[in-house]
Amino acid sequence: MPLIGIIANPASGKDIRRLVAHGSVFDNQEKVRIVRRLFTGLAATGVDQVCFMPDYYGILPRALRELNLDMKVFPANFKPYGNQDDTVKAAEIMAQRKAACIITLGGDGTNRAVVKGARNIPILPISTGTNNVFPAMVEGTIAGLAAGLVATGKVSLNQAAYHSTLLEVLVNGELADIALVDAVVCNERFVGSRAIWDMKTISQVFLNRAQPDSIGLSSIGGLLENLDPDEKRGMHIRLGPKGKHLLAPVAPGIMTDLFVEAMEFFGPADQVQVEETPCVMALDGERELEIPAGKQASVRVSPDGPWVIEVTKTMKAAQEARLFGGIENLADTGQSQPVLG
The missing domain is CATH 2.60.200 (Tumour Suppressor Smad4)
Structure with a gap:
């Protein structure tokens, strides 16, 4: 089964713009809750391996405390120093392990650091701030489903993503x-x-x-x-x-x-x-x-930027393929079976 990477930046959503502008502060406990929902979506698609970036707050370990998962979850093996280099290093390790995609929680700068470490790995970026353009505000459960669908090959990259410059x-x-x-x-x-x-x-x-x-x-x-x-x-x-x-x-x-x-x-x-x-x-x-x-x-x-997974496009492709079950059309009186798992 393919590997998913998760990079959750504990420093995102807290820069000087919260003082000089009117941006929202995005605390790390909310990131913990998003990660819990991510795992729900990933598990539903059959993902059973996740590599995560270690950080000073322990976002992933805290998220896992209330989950009972049949999944191998392990940190990228390096000592974090609490700066941008941690993100670059984690992305490099995930690329070396041939991750199928990397889910990011952070802003434009976080995703830039990920691409510096793993330009050829598809990214699913979740925004944790109010001044971002590259990542989008996405519900965690659905983001996990989308990442899992792409990683497991149930939805192709061409159906799910765009190739950014x-x-x-x-x-x-x-x-x-x-x-x-x-x-x-x-x-x-x-x-x-x-x-x-x-x-x-x-x-x-x-x-x-x-x-x-x-x-x-x-x-x-x-x-x-x-x-x-x-x-x-x-x-x-x-x-x-x-x-x-x-x-x-x-x-x-x-x-x-x-x-x-x-x-x-x-x-x-x-x-x-x-x-x-x-x-x-x-x-x-x-x-x-x-x-x-x-x-x-x-x-x-x-033209050689990253592939960026779009949750709406991915879930639309899953809907059209009836990957979650449902009827083929209104005249269908039988029961179709979901193909996830």
């Missing part, structure tokens, strides 16, 4: 880092508190997805044009005082006046230059990469 940041022509949603140029020199909250520091925005109902930095592009995450192109926006006015929801409960000087799409063969150095690149909403003076940086869009 991602953004690659190059420094002097070498790959330096990636982003799943947005890469932003900040006219600062140091990473600092990581989270972006002062829009006056931003000069360029690079996106690989943009929808009009997005929150955060990708909302800037979403209010200009649509860009689906499986489109093989990116969006570049230049901000500046001489641009046209745009009112955007850049954080939960925060509407900000911005000025857009230019917007353009670019393809995988293009490298769009970072126009200002020294600077800091914010990746998926958090300042991560310092670009010193004298270095040249650019951004390109890669």
Whole structure:
């Protein structure tokens, strides 16, 4: 039976945006409850192996205390240090063990770290915050069912998922880092508190997805044009005082006046230059990469992002295949049998 990975980030939903904006705090006990519901869905599809990321709070062990499962559940074998490297390391181990998919509980940054460790493993991302674009708010039981259906082959990856692009940041022509949603140029020199909250520091925005109902930095592009995450192109926006006015929801409960000087799409063969150095690149909403003076940086869009499992698409395919039983049509007087388990 295939292996499922679970990476639940105990630090997600608690950053500075809860102080400077109106985002909700997502506590770890709620993550415990979500994981319990995940296991209900996974067990119903016949999954019997789960590898999880160890963490300082013990999200998975706490979730298992009230469950009686006929399932092998074990931690990825490494010592956690309570930082982003834990997520990368756990994803690497799950990839080495050939996990069929990884379920994540966290935000855009958590999923970015997972992809850095296991770009070729499908992800089912569950949002645990209010400033996220990559993961979605999903009920845990149904998410477990969807992950299990894909992992066991009852629903194919092509039926269940989309193949996302991602953004690659190059420094002097070498790959330096990636982003799943947005890469932003900040006219600062140091990473600092990581989270972006002062829009006056931003000069360029690079996106690989943009929808009009997005929150955060990708909302800037979403209010200009649509860009689906499986489109093989990116969006570049230049901000500046001489641009046209745009009112955007850049954080939960925060509407900000911005000025857009230019917007353009670019393809995988293009490298769009970072126009200002020294600077800091914010990746998926958090300042991560310092670009010193004298270095040249650019951004390109890669078509080789992760497969992302969508719960609605997966459950629709299961419904159409009658995987949970039910009648074939209203004229059917017999009883069909579920094929799960």
